Amino acid sequence: MSQSYRLSEIVGRFGGELLGDGNTMISRVATLVGAGPSDISFLASGKYRHHLAGSAAGSFILGKADRDATEKPRIICDNPYLYFAKVSDFLNPAPEIEPGIHGSAVVHRDSKIEKTSSIGPFCSIEKHVTIGKHCSIGASCFIGEGVEIGDNVRIYPGVKIYHGCIIGRNCIIHSGAVIGADGFGIAMDGESWFKIPQIGRVILGEDVEIGANTTIDRGALDDTIIGRGVKIDNQVQVAHNVVIGDHTAIAGCTGIAGSTRIGKYCKIGGSGMILGHLNITDHVDISAGTMITKSIDEAGAYTAIYPFAPHREWLRNSAKLRHLNELAERLREMEKAIESMGREKS
Amino acid sequence: MSQSYRLSEIVGRFGGELLGDGNTMISRVATLVGAGPSDISFLASGKYRHHLAGSAAGSFILGKADRDATEKPRIICDNPYLYFAKVSDFLNPAPEIEPGIHGSAVVHRDSKIEKTSSIGPFCSIEKHVTIGKHCSIGASCFIGEGVEIGDNVRIYPGVKIYHGCIIGRNCIIHSGAVIGADGFGIAMDGESWFKIPQIGRVILGEDVEIGANTTIDRGALDDTIIGRGVKIDNQVQVAHNVVIGDHTAIAGCTGIAGSTRIGKYCKIGGSGMILGHLNITDHVDISAGTMITKSIDEAGAYTAIYPFAPHREWLRNSAKLRHLNELAERLREMEKAIESMGREKS
Amino acid sequence: MSQSYRLSEIVGRFGGELLGDGNTMISRVATLVGAGPSDISFLASGKYRHHLAGSAAGSFILGKADRDATEKPRIICDNPYLYFAKVSDFLNPAPEIEPGIHGSAVVHRDSKIEKTSSIGPFCSIEKHVTIGKHCSIGASCFIGEGVEIGDNVRIYPGVKIYHGCIIGRNCIIHSGAVIGADGFGIAMDGESWFKIPQIGRVILGEDVEIGANTTIDRGALDDTIIGRGVKIDNQVQVAHNVVIGDHTAIAGCTGIAGSTRIGKYCKIGGSGMILGHLNITDHVDISAGTMITKSIDEAGAYTAIYPFAPHREWLRNSAKLRHLNELAERLREMEKAIESMGREKS
Secondary structure, three states: OOOOEEHHHHHHHHOOEEEOOOOOEEOEEOOOOOOOOOEEEEOOOHHHHHHOOOOOOOEEEEEHHHOOOOOOOEEEEOOHHHHHHHHHHHHOOOOOOOOEEOOOOEEOOOOEEOOOOEEOOOOEEOOOOEEOOOOEEOOOOEEOOOOEEOOOOEEOOOOEEOOOOEEOOOOEEOOOOEEOOOOOOEEEEOOEEEEOOOOOOEEEOOOOEEOOOOEEOOOOOOOEEEOOOOEEOOOOEEOOOOEEOOOOEEOOOOEEOOOOEEOOOOEEOOOOEEOOOOEEOOOEEEOOOOEEOOOEOOOEEEEOOOOOEEHHHHHHHHHHHOOHHHHHHHHHHHHHHHHHHHHHHO | OOOOEEHHHHHHHHOOEEEOOOOOEEOEEOOOOOOOOOEEEEOOOHHHHHHOOOOOOOEEEEEHHHOOOOOOOEEEEOOHHHHHHHHHHHHOOOOOOOOEEOOOOEEOOOOEEOOOOEEOOOOEEOOOOEEOOOOEEOOOOEEOOOOEEOOOOEEOOOOEEOOOOEEOOOOEEOOOOEEEEOOOOEEEEOOEEEEOOOOOOEEEOOOOEEOOOOEEEOOOOOOEEEOOOOEEOOOOEEOOOOEEOOOOEEOOOOEEOOOOEEOOOOEEOOOOEEOOOOEEOOOEEEOOOOEEOOOEOOOEEEEOOOOOEEHHHHHHHHHHHOOHHHHHHHHHHHHHHHHHHHHHHO | OOOOEEHHHHHHHHOOEEEOOOOOEEOEEOOOOOOOOOEEEEOOOHHHHHHOOOOOOOEEEEEHHHOOOOOOOEEEEOOHHHHHHHHHHHHOOOOOOOOEEOOOOEEOOOOEEOOOOEEOOOOEEOOOOEEOOOOEEOOOOEEOOOOEEOOOOEEOOOOEEOOOOEEOOOOEEOOOOEEEEOOOOEEEEOOEEEEOOOOOOEEEOOOOEEOOOOEEEOOOOOOEEEOOOOEEOOOOEEOOOOEEOOOOEEOOOOEEOOOOEEOOOOEEOOOOEEOOOOEEOOOEEEOOOOEEOOOEOOOEEEEOOOOOEEHHHHHHHHHHHOOHHHHHHHHHHHHHHHHHHHHHHO
């Protein structure tokens, strides 16, 4: 049912050099292995070059180095991965929004929803909420009092946004995400914990994407701030008063503890953690599974991964790790012994 | 209110050797410590043998080695844990499904729901959905356009399934799980991220169980595939295009990055991570908390756990870990020094 | 719109020593940097002392050591952080509950809900549920059959509580939390997994707070028990049959495996894991990112963090970690060689 385009139309729209028959029709993007004759495929990494010859794709998006790697119709460009992304986006536009508020939704009369937006079934929208143009709010979402949502925001079913939070335009929020729950603020009072009110907000800048079941807590006093263009994967936990710089990307299952500031254009691998009250400068890449325990003021890549091994081998090595300091001291002793032997001889 | 059975009926149904009074009545399974006279308990591990003598249970399920460990009525079998599981399943059948669509549910007219299935309050079921026989869809679930759900599927309240996904028969999906959200696909375009459409699906095979708040992303181009009989615990993140082989079990809080293929009958401990684009062969056991950074082509157990220690001890040892390469070089230097001393002497 | 108070009223209510003009009005608490003239700020850690002089706050909460650190009106007390928490709580009371059941909620006639409680839109409340006084149940919550909820409980939108669980009074449960889903209980039966019924419950004591998207599984046979005053952050996974002692605090993204018992007054950092079937005694502090693999019977602080480093440095050191046992053996060989050299000489 998807529409077809001539390869020449694609090149007309997105640039690149066309080699072969520009009248080749494409209707889908596909992987080298999965593609058929009406699909366009791409080679973004040399790792998959061996799949190229056998691919049934009708045409390809290739980098300059792979210009002659096939005789089929192809587009040569600087960044085949990005080019593929743009073609895929062109061929797979987001579904159109059907404006209107579903009859089952509960919308407070003192809220303001633009007519071009769609509110799904079973949404609860509290008072003083504002929702911009061309937004889509999926089924069973909760939008708390005073929340402001910009234009072109897409919120999938089952998202909960606590009172007072601000969602910039073009944001995408996936199902199960919780924006603005209380930060984890407690103080010991005698023999029990006293809850510290969390009176800040969460502010998402423009073009932010938030993954499924991710949680971003409201600030304790000031706000939690997610910069423009930040992309956050599933099941990420962002604690209160965290500030994330523009265009930083954070992979799944990462935890960021309270009051930490992360710079712009950082890339944070999955399943890691960044402790609280740290400063991470711009352009820092943190490997997956890495725990960051101190501030980082120099751009670059940082890692802390215990190397995996067959279980028995790990057992032997990890047992020694418990005594590494002692091993180092014995080494120092020996160095002294050898040095003194050397002196005796001379 | 639960029904009672004679021990002899249990043995008649599930096998094993009956020792003692077959007319002993049982109505519940219970732990050795928690059991009363109308309960049957079990000993699955020698670790708990010391609880046997003092247990008030009326009867027991025991392995052959424990045949004479009590004089009370008992069933002797090869695998007491599995036997207990089957008895518990027999005594605790899943609640019956009350067929029908709750009056509050919003069901598109172009969907097809079998009459024997139950749709709970506040469910949103979009067009072209098909739901098989004897299914139970809990309150506030979202079932996106074109989703296919097989027979005997049990979906707990608040599950969100995005468009186009396929759920095999006998699957169980717990509350808060999100199936089919967009994978984390982005490409840097100048100074900001470009979102790559995620046009694959999620396909769950038969007999899959998905834990609470687990997320399984749809594929970017091809599908994300969860094999038959796979069991996934809570808060697991499965990224786009992952393929998980039949009967693999994955414990809670684990992350599996994009395009990784995991074999059959693997067991993956909790809170670990498997990086993307890897191949893990069949029958691999990965310890809890372990990060896998390379493909594994040999069955067996693999581990990467930093051994915990009292904080001060950890401080001393971890400080040395930062200089392990230097320590190794100093060791090499000494070996040379000693070797040359040995040569001088001879 | 918030109310204002004289500093002298605050001291009259919460104690401490007032220095400066007791008629100073305050209406908000704020950070040193964010405060304005009608705000009170505080200094809880020497780390932020340099912000004190430049703060525009009208008054301060200070410890005894900082008595003379400013000339502005100030309250001197033993624990400025706790004092601030109490003032913040006083200035920011929880929003009042509007009693009543929303017209859209589906409430079984055989449930009992106190008149002073509030049930939000799209809630499903099954039979034999009891809900105490002054409770607030947010939109789209599911409360399963037979659940008992005490007085003054606040449940945010989208919480799912499975059948039979018990929620003590004064509990707070944040959005997306799932209480009482099945534990991960499976037994291998030939070539596939057999599901073990999970027939225990979850019992939350009084004054428990549960973070957003946290999951607490029901017990397999006995109950999962969360003690009084326990505070659990977001995205924590508590497996079946875990018992957590009173007043323990658990930070985000932590996993606790099945049947583990944790003592009272423990503090567990984020993103860590505690394996199953362990006993952790009272007053244990576990660092963030730490995996606990054995029982702990002595109070104190425990850690297992791989120290992060620039990626290249990590590469060099981690390569050696794979051979640590061999390094230790070479060290031992050298010690022997040196010893024998020493003997030869003497």
